[in-house]
Amino acid sequence: MEGGIIQYLTSLNKENLNEIYSQPFTCKTILKILSPLSKQYVLQLLCFPQNEPVDLQSTFLSFIKPEMKENHQISLNKLVELNIFIQCYSKTSKNCYSLNPHFYQQLSQLIINYEEFVEEKEYENQNEIIEEVTEKQIKSKSKKQWEAILSYLIDHVEEEENKVESKSQKKGEETKTRKTRKKRKKEEENPKVKTEPKKNRRRRHEIKLSQGFISLLEKTGFLSKKIIKKKTRHKTTQEGFRFLFEDQHTQMWRILLFYIDNCEERGMVKSEVISFLLRLSFMKFGRKYNSETLSLTQQTFLLDLDEIGLVYLTKNSQIYYPSHITSVLSNTAPKYSGNGHLIIETNFRIYAKSPNQIQLQLFTWFVHSQHALPNLASGVLTKRSIRSVLIKGLTGELLLKYIEHNTHPEMLCKFPVIPPTVTEQILLWEKERNRLSFKPCRKYFEFPSHDEYFVVKKFAEDSNFLIWSSDHDKIIITLESAHKQIEKFISSLSEKRK
Numbered sequence: 001m002e003g004g005i006i007q008y009l010t011s012l013n014k015e016n017l018n019e020i021y022s023q024p025f026t027c028k029t030i031l032k033i034l035s036p037l038s039k040q041y042v043l044q045l046l047c048f049p050q051n052e053p054v055d056l057q058s059t060f061l062s063f064i065k066p067e068m069k070e071n072h073q074i075s076l077n078k079l080v081e082l083n084i085f086i087q088c089y090s091k092t093s094k095n096c097y098s099l100n101p102h103f104y105q106q107l108s109q110l111i112i113n114y115e116e117f118v119e120e121k122e123y124e125n126q127n128e129i130i131e132e133v134t135e136k137q138i139k140s141k142s143k144k145q146w147e148a149i150l151s152y153l154i155d156h157v158e159e160e161e162n163k164v165e166s167k168s169q170k171k172g173e174e175t176k177t178r179k180t181r182k183k184r185k186k187e188e189e190n191p192k193v194k195t196e197p198k199k200n201r202r203r204r205h206e207i208k209l210s211q212g213f214i215s216l217l218e219k220t221g222f223l224s225k226k227i228i229k230k231k232t233r234h235k236t237t238q239e240g241f242r243f244l245f246e247d248q249h250t251q252m253w254r255i256l257l258f259y260i261d262n263c264e265e266r267g268m269v270k271s272e273v274i275s276f277l278l279r280l281s282f283m284k285f286g287r288k289y290n291s292e293t294l295s296l297t298q299q300t301f302l303l304d305l306d307e308i309g310l311v312y313l314t315k316n317s318q319i320y321y322p323s324h325i326t327s328v329l330s331n332t333a334p335k336y337s338g339n340g341h342l343i344i345e346t347n348f349r350i351y352a353k354s355p356n357q358i359q360l361q362l363f364t365w366f367v368h369s370q371h372a373l374p375n376l377a378s379g380v381l382t383k384r385s386i387r388s389v390l391i392k393g394l395t396g397e398l399l400l401k402y403i404e405h406n407t408h409p410e411m412l413c414k415f416p417v418i419p420p421t422v423t424e425q426i427l428l429w430e431k432e433r434n435r436l437s438f439k440p441c442r443k444y445f446e447f448p449s450h451d452e453y454f455v456v457k458k459f460a461e462d463s464n465f466l467i468w469s470s471d472h473d474k475i476i477i478t479l480e481s482a483h484k485q486i487e488k489f490i491s492s493l494s495e496k497r498k
Contacts, residue, residue: 006033008257009274010081017083019271020278021102024110029278029329030082031107037075042084045099046107053088053096133321135286138312142323145309146248148207150358152214153222153244157236157392213307220258238393244362245394245402252328255308263301272297280310281329283322291320340407346419348381353408365389366399381422386429396430440480441467444490447474452493459489 009017009030020026031039041060048054056076064072076097079085085097214234217223222240226233243251256277263273276298283289291302291313302320306313310329312321341354342363352363355375363369366389367379379385389399400423407417416423447453453474460466465482469475478486 024106025279027106142309268297444476
């Protein structure tokens with residue numbers, strides 16, 4: 001995710017960047033996720049003596065084609081923003097740069113002593129009995145930890161209720177209320193009988209999120225909090241709903257970058273957190289590493305990474321194992337896993353073949369479900385089903401990306417993967433909905449005279465409360481939030497009239 005960690009690093013000051021560049025593994029990671037042209041520039045400057053100004057005009061531009069000069073400037077600007085290239089001046093040219101001394105030293109050591117820095121050393125202690133953990137256990141735990149985060153957001157998504165109801169729906173509700181009354185009478189007669197409403201039953205998870213991580217989700221804007229009758233109630237926001245439909249690569253980096261941005265509030269050192277995170281990407285899955293060699297900031301960070309599922313921490317917290325999800329950290333872009341579960345047809349029929357309950361839950365939100373079998377669900381994409389997810393905050397483009405990223409391997413032989421008719425129709429439904437905007441408002445009518453109507457109208461116009469008016473019918477429609485002020489103004493007019 002070059003637009004994630006690289007863009008974040010450009011926002012840091014030079015002191016923080018120099019601290020990050022003091023570790024060989026962080027320099028190695030940053031070099032890996034740079035663009036190919038930027039990599040070439042860094043490695044070429046590495047061949048020059050340290051702190052020696054290099055004229056880019058004579059060194060690089062003579063080898064670049066005229067049509068690629070724009071890419072050259074973009075790469076150069078990015079390296080300057082990252083403080084990897086430092087601009088300097090010489091007697092011969094003003095367009096000179098040198099490599100950051102910290103970055104230069106660490107990369108030089110990495111190349112000279114490659115065997116020492118090629119990967120993190122595994123923890124070895126023959127005299128100590130260590131809890132042996134298999135790769136299967138690490139995968140299972142990290143998957144459960146990550147799915148617990150997604151499940152918590154899914155459980156707190158509130159279904160939008162349509163205000164406009166048909167007569168048949170109202171009749172159905174009346175019959176339901178009659179049935180509930182009968183049930184209540186039976187319960188009163190027989191107090192042993194206890195029933196629990198289905199709507200209040202939430203899925204039970206093996207792993208519960210800590211209060212600290214729930215507060216992190218609140219700060220990211222994925223959850224909103226309300227206190228009702230001295231009880232805290234959470235609700236997944238539109239931003240949180242969009243987060244559920246993003247790929248795991250984007251999801252992981254969004255949480256991590258927000259964590260890094262706010263870690264100083266908890267007394268942690270930001271540069272140490274970033275260094276350890278980048279260092280983690282070069283640790284091998286399933287190998288054990290010693291946490292006692294880490295700083296206090298990094299040990300605290302390790303506990304939070306265990307909750308996300310990036311590492312497996314033993315009971316005594318002395319040994320940790322990187323999980324298979326750490327490969328997300330070193331990837332520059334989301335990769336197709338090859339385990340897609342969606343099959344879509346030109347007639348808008350769509351199938352989901354997956355044992356994962358989270359994937360099936362997301363499927364039921366944007367599809368009009370018709371059949372539900374164990375590990376298999378089918379349905380149709382309809383205007384109503386697409387509109388329901390658009391109301392919750394999802395965009396048509398993000399939905400299409402989700403479907404494309406999760407398509408079954410058999411669908412990849414087709415191009416485009418999603419039929420054009422389906423793509424165009426989803427985007428049309430989104431445009432149709434975006435044409436109208438809804439605002440809560442108030443309607444004022446039956447004014448005693450035209451004079452009073454125009455006075456109230458002028459007051460609403462001057463205060464930017466007016467939405468619509470009809471001089472013929474003496475009707476004024478204003479914002480709902482302005483009701484108290486307009487009501488007070490009308491009452492003052494009536495008092496003057498008396």
